[in-house]
Amino acid sequence: MSASPFIRKEINGIRVHVLPSGRFKTYSVSLYAGSPLLEETVTANAVIPFVLRRGSADYPETRAFRARLDELYGASFGFDVYKRGNNQIIQFRLDAVADRYVSAKGGDGMLRDALRFLIGTLCRPALENGRFVARYVEAEKATVQKRLEAVINDKIRYAAERCLEEMFPGDPFRLNALGVIGDLEAITPASLFGRYRQWLAEAQIDLYVAGDVTPEAVFELAAASFDAARETPLPYRIGDPPAAKPAVKRVEEALDVSQGKLNIGLVLPVLVPDADYPAALVYNGILGGFPHSKLFVNVREKASLAYYASSRYDGYKGMVMIQSGIDAKNRDRALSIIEEQLDQLAAGRLSEAEMAQTKALIVSQLKELGDSAFDMIAFDFNSVLTGVGRSPEGLARAVMDVAPDDVVRIARQVRMDTVYFLRDRQGGEAR
């Protein structure tokens, strides 16, 4: 296995990972703060980054905060809140043009300014009376509410979220990573500040920096700017894969839509750390990961029923989501074609070409990671999160070694769990 290109050090209770590389025109900074996905804290945690991006102690007014980013040659700053299995990850990103492109002298002034800005945003928020600024908290609660409400605008996403909700009752995994609208109202500037302090103390924090840098410079800057009080972080946990329901759950819902959305949740009881993970990737690739996959070829190309028909494997939870947009009258036909593909795979009917093409594309995706600093960072973080020291090259080799029998073994463990169908309001009663 090739040595990891990241150089790491624990500093002030956080893990700092540095990838020195001259290939990129920017300094790419990613900070991951993760904690268990829990009903009680999911919503408040989600509001935190929204409030933090309104202002820091150095730039307490939002306009000054944003003007600072513009000054740094339009450094792009953003954040994301998402789930990795039953962990809630809050990721901050900053991408700033490297010094040598904007300064005749070179140096690392931009790197220093960028890191100071990002860490300051996380550790030293704008405060009033010892808590978060009330008008920021109120406005950002409204923003999160709007985001949650807007899920219905994108019917593909809405159907996927509804299918998860039906598939995982009672499991926080069913929730949107931004939480629950009903829990927003109770959040106050004081309560949120309390949650923030606790979250900042016990979240797992991983800081990544990639670009034309030296590890020493980054370690020094991190040591100088990260000064939050830290407790022993709650470890990332990848739980057990779900058990499939004894009988397939079928849900149909009607909305004012032109196109029906068929979503099928499958249990695939293999997780990222498992030895079978590469085989599960190949299984999903043959089923519906690509335009040569069974779903695309049979639902779209042969039957002409859909524009998209694909599957996505989530190895942090142990499931596969199939999705397709179809005319509501074709629901049964599409469903039976999809079931037939699942059965074919379980019966071992897969060709040499399907195996070879799927492996080639997965390997290509893994190789491509190296061209994007943020993709390399994301892959490495996922390995840190799951505690598996897989490199992209190691995973690629393991994928190449997957045999047809391995794929069939996976296929036989797959269970259909939930079938969710979103349809139009015409065409009769919802069943």
Add this chain to the structure above:
Amino acid sequence: MKEIRYGRLHETLYCDTLPNGLEVCLLPKTGFSKTYAVFSARYGSADNRFRKADGTEVGLPDGIAHFLEHKMFEEPDGDVFQKFAAHGASANAFTSFDRTSYLFSATRDVEENVETLLDFVQSPYFTDENVEKEKGIIGQEIQMYRDHPDWRVYYGLIGAMYALDPIRIDIAGSLESIAAIDKETLQLCHETFYHPANMLLFVVGNVEPERLMERIRSNQAGKGFGAYVPPERLYPEEPEAVHRPVNVTELAVALPKCYFGFKEKKPAAGGAALARQEAATRIMLDLVLGPGSELYQALYDENLISDTFGFDCQMTDRYAFSMIGGDTRDPERLIERVKEGVRKIARNGFDEADFERQRRKRIGHFLRMFNSPEAVAHEYTKHRFRGIDPFGWLDVYESLTLADVRARFEEHVNWDRLAVSIVRSGENR
């Protein structure tokens, strides 16, 4: 083969025009694994009328450029996705108003994959049966977009601005228009618009320019394309005024969506003028409504806009407009407040320091783009087709002055030229 060095960008571009007219540009990226190739025709959804060399006029069914894009993937021995996948490449394509692009991304077998790309786009295979079959697939694509509020509000705005220009027609056409498409018309479009002299191949990534250019040259030499007689493209005379002030569409959405924008009175002529117009428009919009502006913050504080709020502009020598907006609880109030904010700016002018910051931001965005092979390839193609120097943006931004931006503001932000598009649910009216 020309070698063009862009010293400040630390990039070198290799370009050549082959004997058959095909323009090829190669951008090697040292240390990269991936190669990304885009093969594009100057032919998009808006090129729907033309005059042939013999003088006859042809009107094409709506959506045919996009239909053709779908159909190119089919070959006598199956579809080309599998051929690419066997060489570790994933392929795709898209159609816009003024171009059709076919692309792949791969980490090995670059030369084989480039040949596959050239070959499949240059060899149509249409049968009555495969054309019929595609209608079901594209029909579902059209239905999918019908349900998409961002797409609907975007088209609502273009339809409000433009009375006649074919950009107002949905790129995919309609269920009715695609029903009329047959293999003969597809063949005609391919012959008319897919001649190498009407196309550009851009390859970026892990490439050896000399070798790859040689491979492309010999691939093209064997194909016997005749001399290109460009068709005369016919576009209707678009009235200067906006077509209608407001378009409202009903669709199930959580909050109304509102896009508004200004239709350029007279688009700039020539690449250099277009580039300056686009750059000045972007900086002007940044100053008026960007996330760092006073007005943006005020609208956000009044709960009239959210993170979905943004803007863009399209500048070509035929159509040019800005597009501003996002989700809002109250579209009418939003427009009203923007008008007030603009009046204030008209009185007080722009701040020099703000202007410098926005200029820096745009320069930073341009430099950052080079981290993404995909973005470089598409931006290059788009601007090249519009006659704009694709890598010349540093000079453009650096030569702009506050006076240019002020002049752009006076000229572009003209309330008589405002069009508005709203998508709202029946119940949140």
